[in-house]
Amino acid sequence: MSRTPAVDATTLIVSMSPHVRGSLTIERMMGSMLLALVPTAAVGVYFFGLNALLTVLLAMATAAAVEAAIEMLTKQKLTIGDLHALLTGLLLALILPPTAPWWLTMTGAATAIILGKMVFGGLGAYPFNPPLVAWVVLKLSWPERMNAFVAPSTGERVLTPLMAFKEDPALFYSYDLWDLFLGNAAGGIGMVCGLAIVIGGLYLIIRGIIRWHIPVAFLLGVGLFAWIMRMINADLYPPVGFHLAGGGVLLGALFLAPEPVTSPVTPTGMVVFGLLAGILTMILRMWGSDPDGTFYAILVMNAATPLFNYLTPRAYGRWERA
């Protein structure tokens, strides 16, 4: 039974369908997220000056270098090209205080890559958001350094709005909500200007890089909780906008919580994840010891992500036995 061999049979590829693919790749996802964070980082540099710029660059460079070093040591393929290490470094830099010294930044970036990402097997395998893992390590190791916030432009040591609120709840009257949203307040390098974060986040949602479920649910969770508290006692509790614009809520909702690896895969799971993360943020803010509960809330929810993945849609054609 002879088959006439084709002239070019050796070059023809045989594989399973589908034979064409969409254009979305990991590189494009990560690249778009880096791009979306450019306004946020730029505003941070504008407000906090040279040290902010150095922190951003140093964090990204350290993250990329540490990842490459580990992969060379363990003889793995270099994954610097997928841009994830750079994104991890950038996100970490954006949640550091603008006064962060170089060694704090480098330790943080190395921790994010080693402890947050590579020990679990790299991109796709880690259970906790790597920049947040590093943030917790830094926060526990050097609490003073991590709380050294300065006022934009002047460089004067001040408390962040949320820290002030923790000291004395009545202090929220002294903040203008527009100032908080536009960035005229103390905070992490990339946490002060809500406008820049929202622009980047909307870009990602419109481009389809992140999905709307988690950001919307997260903000809804925070907003509803704040609104109920406000209804209970308007003298004691700040308006909804104060909680939404203050601290890491916007950055958390739009960039940290929707991080694909550590968030649920099903739409229902995403919504529940976001809502609970938002509510937990508010609980931690109201009754926790840390002024801003956003990052802790996201980490706790990361741990619960495998549970949310059980919230699958009903598979087609699965009928209840009559």
Added chain:
Amino acid sequence: MGIALRGITLPKNDTVPFELIEITPPGTVALPLIQHLGEPATPTVKVGETVTSGQLIAAAATDRSVPIHSPLTGTVAAITATFSSRGQDTEAVVIEGEQIKPRSKKLPAPSTLSPAELTEAFREAGLLSPGPFPAPLIREILGPEQSGSQLSLSGTRLVKRTDTLLVSALDPEPCLGVNRYLAGIETEALAVGIAAFKAISGAERVLIATDKNFPQSRPLRAIAAADEEETTKIVRLNGRRYPIGLPIPLIKAVLGREAPLPYGRPRDVGVALCTVSAAVSLGETLLTGAPPVTTLLTVGGGALGRTGIVEIPLGTTIEDLVQALGGFTQEPAKLIIGGPLTGFAHYDPSVPLGKDAGGLFALSKEEITPVGAYRQCINCGRCVAVCPVNLVPGMLSMYCAKDRFKEAAAQGLLSCIECGCCDYVCPSRRPLVHLFRHAKRQLMEAES
């Protein structure tokens, strides 16, 4: 009518204008004995025998196979081994000769035939069901012949009376265009075929699903208007949406009914599903008395350099068709029988195009994605968002890649219709359909 369907929307330039390309028919055809899922037909001719166009050369062995007729008048040159369009190992009857139109016979008008006579003609026509799992259409519509095999593996098959004939003027994939092409062509056969399908299936109403991105089909509208009892309706759907043209999602989109997967069939939810091309084929069989021996294909792909519909004798090989179309414009990287989303890649250009071939695509190097360069699942959930049967493909793929097939099956692996949407959107470029097919095969082999 019409229910939102999860899936993907292809970019505009991936769907093509469908025009007929005239070609010279080849002098040799190879007719595979199996052109679908099921069992091969039994050859009724020997090597060296003379055959005429339309003559039966292989008879259906069981109700899971279809009869095959010669498209050429000539001699049987050989019976050799080859691949079917789906890549199954099979024997093929090779016939050398020329295409001669059979002389028209005096026939009774199709409208005067009884359902039993129509069914006989339907069986003789040897049509296949649409989609990536082709099976004898008569068995799909009327059910298995032997009583007792009505029960599915789980024993819970819903036995419903067929109440709806669903005629699909959509194509299995947006890149294929035969049904949409035929829906725009004025023929007597289409109306005859639809009427015959309605009589055979016993359906009370006819729904015709058309693509709203195309101008309204005049012939189909005329058919709907001619129905005085107003039991024929046209449903307009977005044909650029994929996988709306595949049987299971189409029934869900038009009627909201879910066939009980796995192993679910349109019949289980009271639907007889046929395509416009099957209706035309049946209509022509009834009008001329000769079973269909040609088929329409969509051709395309960067290496072919042209796009359109061709009519070929059944069993034309890939190389003969490519030659008739003027050869490749650049070196093909992949030869695909079927569409780019559900088709089968072949390495052998001498493979014949059978009844189950919906198209021939010669993709160039730029159009394909490299195989094997895939990474870990990053849990982004895009596959969940597009899966038309509501699975969690990413999770399933991890089970399958780690040989944990039973767990994958418990998560609904067998409900997968292999449409490839999850593959298409995966940013890690994971070969999900490949893993699922592998796992299904392993499960099947473990069972037997």
